Each structure stands twice: as C-alpha cells, then as structure tokens.
Amino acid sequence: MLHLDGETLAYGKTVVLSDVDFHLRPGERVVLLGRSGSGKSTLLNAAYARLVTQMPGNVALVPQENGLVPQLSVFHNTYMGRLDQHSAAYNLLNLIWPLASQRNRVDQVLQDVGLAGMARKPVVSLSGGQKQRTALARAIHRGGHILIGDEPVSAVDERHAAQLIQTLADRFETMLLALHDIALTRQIATRIVGIKNGRLIIDRPAAEVSDDALDALYHR
Numbered sequence: 001m002l003h004l005d006g007e008t009l010a011y012g013k014t015v016v017l018s019d020v021d022f023h024l025r026p027g028e029r030v031v032l033l034g035r036s037g038s039g040k041s042t043l044l045n046a047a048y049a050r051l052v053t054q055m056p057g058n059v060a061l062v063p064q065e066n067g068l069v070p071q072l073s074v075f076h077n078t079y080m081g082r083l084d085q086h087s088a089a090y091n092l093l094n095l096i097w098p099l100a101s102q103r104n105r106v107d108q109v110l111q112d113v114g115l116a117g118m119a120r121k122p123v124v125s126l127s128g129g130q131k132q133r134t135a136l137a138r139a140i141h142r143g144g145h146i147l148i149g150d151e152p153v154s155a156v157d158e159r160h161a162a163q164l165i166q167t168l169a170d171r172f173e174t175m176l177l178a179l180h181d182i183a184l185t186r187q188i189a190t191r192i193v194g195i196k197n198g199r200l201i202i203d204r205p206a207a208e209v210s211d212d213a214l215d216a217l218y219h220r
C-alpha cells in the first residue's frame with residue numbers, strides 16, 4: 001500500500017533521512033521510535049502525503065500539534081474530519097445548525113474517546129489531554145482504513161493512553177504511529193521501525209526486537 005524505495009527525505013538541502021526503504025502493508029501496526037529530532041515526523045509526513053494522494057478518503061491523520069481550530073467547539077472540530085465527504089451547503093448547515101444525525105454520530109465518537117458531554121465546549125478551553133482526544137475524535141470520525149498518528153496519545157496519562165491506543169487499533173485496520181513510550185509500543189506494534197543517525201536501523205516484527213535494541217536507539 002505504501003512503498004518508499006531508496007528515498008531521501010529532506011527539507012530543502014538539509015537531508016533528514018537517507019536511502020529510506022519503507023513499506024506499509026494492510027493490517028500492520030507500525031511504530032516509529034527514535035530520539036527527538038531523529039526524523040519520525042519527517043517519515044510520517046512523507047508517508048501521509050503519499051497515501052493521501054493514492055487513496056484520499058481512506059487515511060486519517062493525527063498531527064503532532066493536533067491541528068485543531070481553537071475557537072471552534074469540540075463538535076465542529078470533530079465534524080471537520082469529514083468535511084471533504086459532504087457538499088459545501090451540507091457542511092455549512094451542520095456547522096451552523098447541526099443535524100441530529102450528525103450530532104449523534106459525533107457524540108458517539110466523543111464518548112469513545114472520553115469526551116462525553118463536551119461537544120459544545122470551545123477547544124481553546126480544553127486541557128492538553130482533552131485537545132488531543134478531540135484530534136483523535138476527528139480522526140475516528142473521518143474513518144478510513146489507515147491512521148497516521150504523530151505521538152497521538154502523548155498528552156494523556158499512561159492508563160488512558162493504553163485505552164485510547166486500543167480504541168484506535170479497533171477502528172483502523174492499519175496504523176503508522178510515532179510514539180515515545182516503549183510500553184505502549186509493546187502493547188500495540190506488530191512492527192517496529194527504529195531511526196538513528198538519519199537511517200532506519202531497525203525494521204522488524206515487534207516480537208523480534210529486543211529491549212536492548214530499543215535502548216540503543218536512544219544512546220548517542
């Protein structure tokens with residue numbers, strides 16, 4: 001479904017990752033690990049750009065900074081996950097005066113991410129964890145088979161992070177996530193990709209990756 005073969009990922013002339021061979025197959029849950037600045041977001045963004053071109057409507061994104069509109073409500077931000085799937089007139093109607101069917105659908109998703117009863121709250125008034133849950137709600141509401149998530153549960157506590165990541169895994173058949181939590185990675189990953197010094201130095205089934213190999217990713 002996604003094939004990067006020997007690609008260089010760079011910002012202008014600044015190369016972040018060289019000679020990237022990366023494949024994503026249906027049903028995989030791939031977790032990217034590496035030190036801050038190693039290039040996880042760079043690889044995720046390249047993967048998203050490719051997938052969204054190939055199969056628009058089938059890929060949802062939780063970006064690192066959430067990508068919410070702070071002045072709008074939780075309902076509006078969640079609803080916006082499917083903006084491109086309706087006509088402009090239908091969207092306008094729902095953004096001003098939401099239809100009961102859309103309210104109910106969004107309410108169900110909000111319940112799934114622990115935001116029950118918060119649909120009318122402006123995002124600007126939420127905690128960091130609640131904002132992140134709103135970004136997850138928007139991705140779930142968008143739907144599709146593939147989720148790309150850049151540290152999608154980093155702002156919630158350990159126990160809730162484990163629940164939310166499972167909620168995502170139940171919704172999306174294929175996931176490509178950057179995480180910084182090894183326990184969460186062990187819980188969810190079918191494959192682990194480790195990035196160090198501009199290279200993908202680990203790319204193996206999760207069960208075959210030792211804790212020592214993961215530790216080594218974080219040492220200079």
Ligand SMILES: Nc1ncnc2c1ncn2[C@@H]1O[C@H](COP(=O)(O)OP(=O)(O)OP(=O)(O)O)[C@@H](O)[C@H]1O
Binds near residue numbers: 040
């Ligand atoms: N828009 C950009 N323009 C130029 N350089 C960038 C840009 N975005 C990221 N970089 C650089 O690319 C490198 C990789 O950044 P990236 O955000 O992919 O790392 P990361 O592993 O996701 O980090 P973190 O865990 O802190 O989010 C870093 O050196 C960063 O400074």
